[in-house]
Amino acid sequence: MNSHIKCMIIDGDELDRLVLQHHIRQYDNIEIIASFNSAEKAIPYLEFPIDLLICETDLSGINGLEFRKLAQKIPVCIFISSHTELAADAFELDVLDFIAKPLKPERLQYSMEKVFSFFEMKEKCECLDALLGENCLKIKENGNISQVRLTDILYLEALKDYTRLVTHEKKHCILDSLGNLLHKSFFGSFIRIHRSYAVPRHFIRGKNRHEIELIHKIKLPIGRTYKGNLSFLDP
Numbered sequence: 001m002n003s004h005i006k007c008m009i010i011d012g013d014e015l016d017r018l019v020l021q022h023h024i025r026q027y028d029n030i031e032i033i034a035s036f037n038s039a040e041k042a043i044p045y046l047e048f049p050i051d052l053l054i055c056e057t058d059l060s061g062i063n064g065l066e067f068r069k070l071a072q073k074i075p076v077c078i079f080i081s082s083h084t085e086l087a088a089d090a091f092e093l094d095v096l097d098f099i100a101k102p103l104k105p106e107r108l109q110y111s112m113e114k115v116f117s118f119f120e121m122k123e124k125c126e127c128l129d130a131l132l133g134e135n136c137l138k139i140k141e142n143g144n145i146s147q148v149r150l151t152d153i154l155y156l157e158a159l160k161d162y163t164r165l166v167t168h169e170k171k172h173c174i175l176d177s178l179g180n181l182l183h184k185s186f187f188g189s190f191i192r193i194h195r196s197y198a199v200p201r202h203f204i205r206g207k208n209r210h211e212i213e214l215i216h217k218i219k220l221p222i223g224r225t226y227k228g229n230l231s232f233l234d235p
Helices: 013-022 039-049 064-070 083-090 103-125 178-182 226-232
Strands: 005-010 030-036 052-056 076-081 097-100 125-132 135-142 145-150 153-159 163-167 170-174 192-193 197-200 204-207 212-213 219-220
Touching: 005 039, 013 030, 013 103, 013 153, 030 039, 030 219, 052 064, 064 076, 064 083, 076 083, 076 103, 097 103, 097 178, 103 153, 103 163, 103 170, 135 163, 135 170, 153 178, 178 192, 178 197, 192 219, 197 219, 204 226, 212 226
Parallel strands: 005 030, 005 052, 052 076, 076 097, 125 170
Antiparallel strands: 125 135, 135 145, 153 163, 153 197, 163 170, 192 197, 204 212, 212 219
16 A cells, blocks of 8 residues: 555543554554644644544543544544443544554554555545446446446445445445435435445345344444434334
């Protein structure tokens, strides 16, 4: 991956902030361009080109969740928090990961792998070119053209301005938002179940209060604002 990732860190606890900075500096392709103990101090930096926000949820003044709403231009956000009960609300705000404190290096490493995967997909992604016939999409990725049958797509995953098309064999990334795709007629059989996910109606095998199960035992979360979309499954 060739991306040089510009990172902003916000954490009110000085020791936690210094520990996090230490770990992030181990990655040659991540540059910490700003580090703050409050969201208010970070606001002027939102005009800068920042790729990654790592933020504590529990901040004095503007909290982390509120700041994320102001920082939607930053493509990748990771929350670090001792308040694990906030995870569900956090994932409604287009975040890549939620790490519980105290921070464990191996857990941060896992999160960084997700970050690198996101930017690698972003580099490779060009566009969704066209609909071929009634059941096939042509996708340009990294200079190559793939054909994906609609019936092979297990679910769609939002990556801000990009969308990942997940099949049993491969993951494809296209330059279009999940919301835009779901307005296209050829995705008419897909149901949005979460800010980050949409699934084909016919692949749903069951649900509980918090998640649905698809074929291949795939489980995905249900967002509170999207529960009504699944009312057809209620007895």
